[in-house]
Amino acid sequence: MNIISEAVVKILMILFINLTIVAYLVLVERKVSAYIQNRIGPNRVGPWGLLQPLADIIKLFFKEDIVPKAVNKFIHSLAPIISVVVAFSTFAVIPFGDKITIFGTTYKLVIADVNVGVLIILALTSLGVYGITLSGWASNNKYSLLGGLRSAAQMISYELSLGISLIGVLMMTESLRLTQIVEFQNGYILGFIPKWNIFLQPLGFIIFLVASFAETNRLPFDLPEAETELVGGYHVEYTGMKFGLFFLAEYAAMITASAFIVTIYLGGWQFPFVEYFNLSPFMLSLLQIGAFAFKVWLVLLFFIVIRWTIPRFRYDQLMNIGWKVMLPASIANVILTAFLIYFNLL
Amino acid sequence: MNEFLKKSEIKRLKNLTFLQRLYIPEILKGIRITLRQIFKPSFTIQYPEQKFIKPESFRGRPVLVEENGVERCVACGLCSRVCPALAIDVQSAETELEKERYPEIFEINMLRCIFCGFCEEVCPEEAIIMSSDYELSFTDYNSAIYGKDKLLVPIEKVQDRLDHLHRTR
């Protein structure tokens, strides 16, 4: 009973925090893009536009929900739900801190500390493509269908390199449990560089990062919704809150992807040199949660800046990079790591 | 394209260096440019509070010049004739004044007007000119039809525009 209630509280907290972050991530994205383009961005609703997300949500709720006649009604409504559920449920296995002791009870700061965490994340993110592909097909619109097809092709191509680039890390940590992967990154290389996987697996990190961009449909890999070619891609036929759900899913997927990157490659909640500070355990836990949040936001900002820097790939370029560059590179990374481990160099 | 340019003449960045083909340094360069932009001042004008400085040649809504209490217009109808949007309606009538004719009705449908300034250009009396007034809003069709009551503007207020016209014509 206690375990269940603990889990429910954690789930509600994570859900609430994630929804808030999504809302403000949209605002941050609009603000950052505005500054990059020498504009100001939303600044009318509340001070510095801080209430803009609220206004957006209210607007989406009051919009008419138009369902075109020719669509497959059931799948048309199911698709956004799949996207959102997948995007949010992935967060269940990501540790956002070590342990926290409140009133004598110690809680693990992860909803489900399962021993196949990495596999769960990979499985759930690959389910996400169903949301997009089904919406493209159910909309009965050629642009949507093209968007859905592109999405399917893109996800399949990049999931390969995503998975294979992870193998390097898994070989070193010898575990699929995410908390263990984070524990592994505790310590230092040569005494001063934090022993994060980004420093042990730079090639794997770059491949994983690029593949994450492709998985979350962010520019330069946003071919499924390429506005200039496909009007809006898979969500052309969606309005109101159903469109809102896709929007939510895209940003939630971004957050999950950043959290995953942070957990696997950037040391998770590890805060370097913290053992010299002599903090009380409670403060230490808070600092670690803060470090995790900080790293996630840095990766999110990186996502945003990349979006406003690099133009969209052409479809053949996308496939070329995926199959001819990323896949061989990730396999090479695996072989290299295997050799290094065999000769006890890692 | 190929008819005019031989294939060898098409300029393309071939022979990229190894670093360029790696693509990642180039991405970093791009990010640097993007990040630099963040710290540059923005061009935004915060509209209702802050208004842009209009150049002399700015064309706002057309107005009729009022001199000594009467309009200059002699109701020749040229503006109505030239107006590409068919926005102007002039009905002439006789008057005791020296100009002999005056517009009994002068209406501009501001929903039709495209602010082209042809009426100003064609008018022989400099009676209709473009003002600097651009903030118009209506709540129904009838209020968008500006009669003489709204169009007539004392000459002092539009002197700047008249001067500009004299200088540039």
Ligand code: SF4
């Ligand atoms: S500005 Fe152009 S459109 Fe407007 S009333 Fe004059 S001629 Fe017609």
Ligand code: SF4
């Ligand atoms: S405004 Fe000028 S062009 Fe138009 S009717 Fe009057 S005098 Fe003629």
